[in-house]
Amino acid sequence: MAEPRFIWLFAEAAGILLVTLFGTALAAADSILAGTVTDAISHQPVAGAEVRIEYSGQLVGAGTTDIDGLYRVSFAIPPAAPPVATMVATALSGSHDANRSNFQVRDGTPVETVHNIALFPSGVTDCRSLTGHSVIVGHFLPPVGRDFAELSRRIAESLEFALNTRLQTVHLTLEILPSFEPCDAARPRTPKFGASFAKALRADAFVGGNIAAADGQPNFTVTIYVSDAHGLFRDPTMASNKSIDLDNPSGAAVTGETHVAVLGSIAAGLAEKNDCVTAIAVLSVAERLVKVIPPYIAELRKTCEARVPNAGLLGRSMP
Amino acid sequence: MINIGPTCRWLILAGAALILTTPIALAGMAVSLQRQFDRLMDFQRQIERLPIYRKSEELKKQISDLRRSLVELDERQASGRARPDIVALERRELQAKLDDIQRQLQEAQKAIVSFHEALSARLQGRFFPDARHRLAAFTFDDPHSTGLGDPISFLLSKKLLFSTRVASFAIVNYRQGTDHEPSGNLAYFDRVDAIVKDQKFPQAVWGRISRTEHGVRIDSFLQVPGDANKDIYTRSFHLPGAMGGEALTVRLKSDRVLVQSLDLDTQAIAMLRAAADQVAILREQPSASARPTGRLDGDTGGGESQVHSIIDSRGDWVQLRLSDGTVGWTNVDQFCIGVCRTLLDVADFTNDIVAIASGLSAAPVPRSVTREARAMAEQLSALVLLVDNPTKAATIAQTWIGDPNAVAPGGAGFANLLAVARVKAELVRAKTRERSFDEIRISRQAIEPIVTRLADASVADPSDANVVQNLAVLFGYLGDNRRRDLALQIAADLRAKVP
Numbered sequence: 001m002a003e004p005r006f007i008w009l010f011a012e013a014a015g016i017l018l019v020t021l022f023g024t025a026l027a028a029a030d031s032i033l034a035g036t037v038t039d040a041i042s043h044q045p046v047a048g049a050e051v052r053i054e055y056s057g058q059l060v061g062a063g064t065t066d067i068d069g070l071y072r073v074s075f076a077i078p079p080a081a082p083p084v085a086t087m088v089a090t091a092l093s094g095s096h097d098a099n100r101s102n103f104q105v106r107d108g109t110p111v112e113t114v115h116n117i118a119l120f121p122s123g124v125t126d127c128r129s130l131t132g133h134s135v136i137v138g139h140f141l142p143p144v145g146r147d148f149a150e151l152s153r154r155i156a157e158s159l160e161f162a163l164n165t166r167l168q169t170v171h172l173t174l175e176i177l178p179s180f181e182p183c184d185a186a187r188p189r190t191p192k193f194g195a196s197f198a199k200a201l202r203a204d205a206f207v208g209g210n211i212a213a214a215d216g217q218p219n220f221t222v223t224i225y226v227s228d229a230h231g232l233f234r235d236p237t238m239a240s241n242k243s244i245d246l247d248n249p250s251g252a253a254v255t256g257e258t259h260v261a262v263l264g265s266i267a268a269g270l271a272e273k274n275d276c277v278t279a280i281a282v283l284s285v286a287e288r289l290v291k292v293i294p295p296y297i298a299e300l301r302k303t304c305e306a307r308v309p310n311a312g313l314l315g316r317s318m319p
Numbered sequence: 320m321i322n323i324g325p326t327c328r329w330l331i332l333a334g335a336a337l338i339l340t341t342p343i344a345l346a347g348m349a350v351s352l353q354r355q356f357d358r359l360m361d362f363q364r365q366i367e368r369l370p371i372y373r374k375s376e377e378l379k380k381q382i383s384d385l386r387r388s389l390v391e392l393d394e395r396q397a398s399g400r401a402r403p404d405i406v407a408l409e410r411r412e413l414q415a416k417l418d419d420i421q422r423q424l425q426e427a428q429k430a431i432v433s434f435h436e437a438l439s440a441r442l443q444g445r446f447f448p449d450a451r452h453r454l455a456a457f458t459f460d461d462p463h464s465t466g467l468g469d470p471i472s473f474l475l476s477k478k479l480l481f482s483t484r485v486a487s488f489a490i491v492n493y494r495q496g497t498d499h500e501p502s503g504n505l506a507y508f509d510r511v512d513a514i515v516k517d518q519k520f521p522q523a524v525w526g527r528i529s530r531t532e533h534g535v536r537i538d539s540f541l542q543v544p545g546d547a548n549k550d551i552y553t554r555s556f557h558l559p560g561a562m563g564g565e566a567l568t569v570r571l572k573s574d575r576v577l578v579q580s581l582d583l584d585t586q587a588i589a590m591l592r593a594a595a596d597q598v599a600i601l602r603e604q605p606s607a608s609a610r611p612t613g614r615l616d617g618d619t620g621g622g623e624s625q626v627h628s629i630i631d632s633r634g635d636w637v638q639l640r641l642s643d644g645t646v647g648w649t650n651v652d653q654f655c656i657g658v659c660r661t662l663l664d665v666a667d668f669t670n671d672i673v674a675i676a677s678g679l680s681a682a683p684v685p686r687s688v689t690r691e692a693r694a695m696a697e698q699l700s701a702l703v704l705l706v707d708n709p710t711k712a713a714t715i716a717q718t719w720i721g722d723p724n725a726v727a728p729g730g731a732g733f734a735n736l737l738a739v740a741r742v743k744a745e746l747v748r749a750k751t752r753e754r755s756f757d758e759i760r761i762s763r764q765a766i767e768p769i770v771t772r773l774a775d776a777s778v779a780d781p782s783d784a785n786v787v788q789n790l791a792v793l794f795g796y797l798g799d800n801r802r803r804d805l806a807l808q809i810a811a812d813l814r815a816k817v818p
Contacts (some may be wrong), residue, residue, distance in 0.1 A: 158529070161462060165527055165538070168508050169575040170782075219532055244532065277781045277813075284730060284780070288691065308781040309812075312805050313774040313790055 031108055033115050034072040037065045037091050040118035040200045041193060045069025049093035049119065055081060077108050091117040097125040120200070123185025127201050133178040133269050134203045135159065135262055138186035138194070140222065141210035148211065153182035155224075155254075159207070163259060166289075170281040178204065178266050191236040194227025198265075204229055205265035207258075220244055224258045228265035230272050233296050237261040256289040263289075264297050267304075276304035358417050359386060365424050365487075378423060385416050422630075450489035452673055454479060455515060457493045457525040460507040465528050465535050467588065470595035471662065475524060475539075477598055477615075478651045478666035480629065481637050484674040484682075491518070515544050521551060521676075524578075524669055534584040539665040541672065541692070543574045551676045554705045556743065558796065560757035565792040567739045570785050571699055572732025578665050578692040587658040597654035601647020605636030607654075612647035615639070661687050668692060675699045694719060694728035701736050709743035716740060731783045734776030738769045739789060766793060784813040 037049045045068050053061040053075045061075025077085065083106060090100045096119035104111045120128075127136055137156035142148050160180040167177060186197050188208060198206035209224040222244045225236040239257040263286035270279035283301050287293050305311065359382055366378050392409050456476035461468035476492035493514065507527070515523045526539040543552060552571040557564055583591065602609035615627065631638035635652040655663055664685035671682045672695070681700045684693050701715040716737035719727040727733045742761070749759045770793045777786045791806035 157462070161527065161529060165508065165540075166577075169540075169577070171575075174509075242532075280780070281782055288728070305778045305781075308778060309805070309809050310774075310777045310781040310787065313777055313787075313794075313802055313809075314771075315774075 035115040036069045037117045040120045041196045052090045054088045127183035129202045131179045135205045136203045138208040143213045152184045156180040156182040191225045198229035204269035226261035230268035232268040260286045276307045451487035455520040455523040459526040463530045478663045537581045539579045559759040561760045572729040594655040594659045605633045605648040613645035691728040709740040713740035730780035731776040731786045735786045738773040
C-alpha cells in the first residue's frame, strides 16, 4: 500500500506537468489508476509497458509497468468533465499489440480502482475470432534456413476444405459452421500454450506445428498439433503428416487424427454452449473419419447423450 | 355424369361413321383406328412428362396434325368417296407418322443439358419440370486448379445418361468452364445447394478435388435434398384404429453422402482428361475410328445451354442429337478405362439410387463406393420393401445395426426402419387372425423392446425428427403419456429448427 503523502506529492507533480505540457486547466483533485499488465496468452507480467490515460482524446496521465507488470498512474480530471466520466487507458509494449480499454470515474475517483490489462503478442490481436465457432491456425516452425510464407493460411484453407464439406453432410447451419482463421503471428513457445491461444482468441481449437525436410525428398513431413479451448484433451493431440507438398498443402494429405481432433474441439465448444444435439452431429462426422474412435470423442459423446432432451425418452414404459 | 372431352367425342363419332358405311371392313378398320387413337393418347400423356419444353411443343403440333388427318380420312370413308386402295395407302402413311412420333418421344425422354453459367447463380426457369426423373451433375469444386472439375462432371453426366435404367430421365450438367472465377460471396457448396433447392432436383451429384502427395483425390458426393419429393424417399402407414390409428413414418436419412474417395496419380489424371476429350467427340459411326461430326462440349455461344438427346444406341455406343441438329455417336465405357472407369462407379451408384427409388430392383453396389453410400442404397432398398415385405426390410436394417455401441451410417435411420418394419411385420402376422385390420392390437410385450431400442437410437442421433415422432406414436399406444408428450415436444422443436 502506497503512502498517502507520496501519492499526494506524485499527483501534484503530475498535475503541474500536464498543465505545463498542454496548457489546460485541470481539476485540483487528482486520481489514481492501478493494475497489472499481463500477456493475454501466457498470463505472465509485461514489464516496461507504458500505460496512458486519456479523456476526450487528451492525455491526462501516464506511467510504466515495473518488473511485475504493475502500474500506478496518477491523473487529473478536467473540470469540464461530468460527475461520471468515461476515461481511456492505453497500454503499449514493443513486444505486444497496443490495448485500449475504458474505465469510469465518479466524482473524480475510478469506480474500479484496479484496472488489469491483457496484451496480445504483436500481430495476434486481429486473430481474435468473431464467429461462433472457429479454429485458429498458427505458425508452423520451418526447418532451419527455410521459410514458408503463408503456410498457416494454406493449412487453414485445406482444413476448411476438408472439414466443412463433411460438416455440411449433417446440415450445420452457416452460423454454426466453423471458420478456420490463419494467424502466423501466433507462435506458442511450446505446443502446451496452444490451448491458451485458443482460449484467449475465443476459438474452439488452436492448430500449430513444425516442418521437417526429408533428405533427398521434395516433400516435407509436417507435425500438426491440435489444442482445444475446452479441456477436451489434456495435452495437444499430435499427428505426423508425411509427404506434404508445401506449395499446395491439401486437406486430403492431413491425417484423419488431426481432423478428428479439430472436430472434437468444435463439438466440445457446442457442448459448452449447451447445444449437445449439434455437438453429437459433429461427433458423428468425426467418428466416420477414423477406424478407431479416440477415447476423448467417445467420452464427449457419452456426456452429450446424457444431456440431450431425448435422454428423457429412455427407460421402461409403465402401463 | 360422364364428362366426354373433345378427343373422346371424336373417337365415338369416328366409330359410328364406320359402322354405317362398311360393316365388313368395320372390325379391322375400327380396331386399327382404336389402336392408333390409343397410341395418340399415350403419346399425349408422355409429352406431359417430357424433359424438353421446346420439343414437347413441337410434338404436340405433330399429334394435332395427325389427328386432323385421321378425322379427314374418317370423314371421306364415311361419305363413301374414298377409294379403298387410297385409304390403305393413307393408313400406312399415318402409321409411319405415328412411328416417327414414337421415335421422337423416345429420344426426347433422355436428355441432358450443359449449362455453363448456372454456377454463377444466374438462375433461370426450372429445367425439365415434367421429367419423371431429374438429376443435377455439378462441376467438381477445384480450389487447387487441377483443371479436372469440368472433365469429371462431364464424364459422370454422360455415364449417368447413357446407363440409366429409367425412362424420362433429365440431367442438367452444371459446368463452370475453364475460367474458374468465384462469383459473389457464395462458396461452392452454398451455390450447389441454392441451385438444387431452386430447381427442386431430387438428386444431385457434386464433389471436390484436392491435391495429394502423388496426384489428386476426388471426393464425389450424392445429395438427396431434404425437401426433395417426399413420396420417393418416404414410406408411411397407419396403425390399426385399436392402436390409435396414427401413422409411423420412415424417411431416407442419409441425404448428403460421400459416394467415393478416389486417388489419382499423374498418369491417371492424364488418362481421365484424354477420356473426357474422346467422349466429347461425336462420330459418324459407332466406332472410335469413324469420322468426327461435332463436339459435345462445344459452347453454343453466349454461354447458352446445350441440350442433347439419345436417339439410338448400339452396345455401349449411343447416338446423340444436339440442339443445333448435329448428330453423332459417342461412348463413355470405351474411352474411360482403368481408374477413369472406377470414377464411373459414382454414376452407376447414382443411377441405381434413381432406379431403386423408382421401384426397380437394386443392382450390386460397386466395390469402390464408401460404406456410407452402401448404407444409403440398402436403406433405400429396405424403405421400398417396407410395405410389402417388412420382414425383409427388417433383415436389411438389422445387418447395419449389429454393433450396439456404434452408430450405423445414416444415424438413426436404420434403427427407425427396423422399428417400423417390426411393427409392420407384427401387424401382418396379426392380420391373419383378426377379422378386421382396425381391431388388431399388438401385445405390449412385442412393442416395448421395439420402443426401447428406438429410444436408444434417438439419444445417439437426437436430431432425427422422424424417430422422435414415431416414438411419440408408440409411447401413446403404450399409454406412456409423459414420454409421448416429451417426444412430441422434441419433434416440434427439431422441425422448428429446419430452415
